Amino acid sequence: MAQNRVTIKQVAAAAGVSITTVSHVLNEVPGKRIHPETRERVLAEAARLGYAPNMLAQSLRTQRSHTIGLIGDEIATTPFAGKIILGAQDVATAHDSVVFVVNTGYEREVENREIDALLRRQVDGILYAAMYHRPVELPAKLAGVPTVLINASCADPAVPWVVPDEAAGGEDAAEALLSAGHRRLAFVNDVDDIPAAFGREEGFRRRAAAWGVPQEDLRVVAAEADPEGGYQAAVRLLDEVERPTGIFCFNDRMAMGVYRAAAELDLRVPSDVSIVGFDNQDFIADGLHPGLTTVELPHYDMGVWAAEQLFEQIASGRSGHPAPTKRLRGPVIHRNSVAPPSRGSALGERHHPIDRRGNA
Amino acid sequence: MAQNRVTIKQVAAAAGVSITTVSHVLNEVPGKRIHPETRERVLAEAARLGYAPNMLAQSLRTQRSHTIGLIGDEIATTPFAGKIILGAQDVATAHDSVVFVVNTGYEREVENREIDALLRRQVDGILYAAMYHRPVELPAKLAGVPTVLINASCADPAVPWVVPDEAAGGEDAAEALLSAGHRRLAFVNDVDDIPAAFGREEGFRRRAAAWGVPQEDLRVVAAEADPEGGYQAAVRLLDEVERPTGIFCFNDRMAMGVYRAAAELDLRVPSDVSIVGFDNQDFIADGLHPGLTTVELPHYDMGVWAAEQLFEQIASGRSGHPAPTKRLRGPVIHRNSVAPPSRGSALGERHHPIDRRGNA
DNA sequence: TTGTAAGCGTTATCAG
């Protein structure tokens, strides 16, 4: 197994000094003056032997494992939030740490077992991530352990969390449409009553109001948050004379369905309908044709913010009360699904005569 | 930080015995007979105090950390292979272990740094995963460390690896089309010269030949492995009289482009063209309309196989020479993009008169 | 400037 690694003792022997001295030069302990010559000797031998400290021993002694845990319901399973891992890892690396990642699959039992496993390994802290933005309750086992929540909020004012700024996202989406000249808008929302749904709607409405769009020119419909849901909603929305010229979709998957509805109704994107998505989901947003303009979810940045917050908390012994929280705004990724409304579309005309196909 | 955890010493004190005894009962050491009464007492106290062994100390002593590392070029970054992590984690859990995951982003320097970080933490072994199936060279630092490759093969006969069975995938794709009755086939391949590309082509051709499809009725074209590439290839393929009735795509993203080409040429899927993809990529394969029949990549299973292999190697001290290797066949996920060729399409007719749109 | 020794929390050897 772990082949005979070289220890501090061997370096000491090779350099003809005590292990204390080796430790001192290797750790560059502050108040210690060491003869430059022996110092060189130690360094040379350490390098020659390829010495690397055994962090288990080190951790045992110092009570710092330089290890954090990233625990999530579906963190690794879905294509969705892998960038959270990446963000966390990047800052972990900067802090000489490495991260354990565990998936719980929403099973409380698994979650508890895994938290125990991490705690037994003396992780310095834990990042607790949710797959989709939602309020959570912190597992009891985590009380007293430095923790920060990602993509989740928590009632306990002592625990820091970071979530996407949903309202800002809604505003930005609206802005993308409004500044292109659209004045008849629609929001195809998720049916679920979650922060992402009402947050985005709130922002979207706010911005539309600010541009003077009257209530009746902003339609909001809800559907399942998948392509089929988007499709269903869009056919209702688009198959009428006073149809919206700009549609904002709860997510890119729904946007996929909206594209299909538009195609079936022989409406072109973006000239007949402009579309804005949400998520900037890999391979969808840029795979659609034309490319989907969409609001990106700040997964990477949330991972970074949370990890930084965590290391701060670890270093300082305790988080401030109340703990810091953050809503991160994601950028809007401009592609080709938004254009000024065409004259005809603004008048509710179709570009081509209808040719509804039979396939559902 | 890691709040005052209870140690074996405290349990011993509470139970009025020595730590040796506590260790013995907790570990159920074989040849040790312990008085049932003290045994109960120890167990009770341990439970009452909520004792959990400090695995750092344990690992230091036993030289087994119950920890493995999963290192990959883009493992966590992309939506693609997250299931590898999941598979590895599941078997790790079964072995009382937990997994460090690190991303290298193809940077050799980062890779070396991270490998060091893992080794210093005494990981019991390492899973080395590639984002896409390819041959790799094992980093020198990993020599002597139990390692198994995932989605990558290696010239060194001492290291075990697991990859998708590309040829079998190609065969299965062909079979899906052929058994539905298709006899004019096409394969839209990736331009890159990688195992996935030639493996799938080989399998596809073999199966077609077995069904007696003449050479000239099996066209193979290559393009960039993205939606645009698929689109380009498909317009060439479909815009002719003797067009194929069944198309196999190198991946689901290319299939996305093929769908678009078909729609523009006013060809329906699956009645006018049947399509088979590869990857069963989340949110694409089932987001397309109609749902894409596709060959799934066995990511989860590769993670499982590799981890099991790794733990075996760890337990037995060394891998057998030559090391075991495995090509895993992924299932074909049947959705709605394959149907028998229609009479008309078999004759090369279009269902509707062409209505080519202007938008590129 | 360098070394001795205690201790981090376990397991394992060997006596009692």
Add this chain to the structure above:
DNA sequence: CTGATAACGCTTACAA
């Protein structure tokens, strides 16, 4: 049946 005690590899008072 139970308990000292050494050892795992390291850091850190404290001593020399």
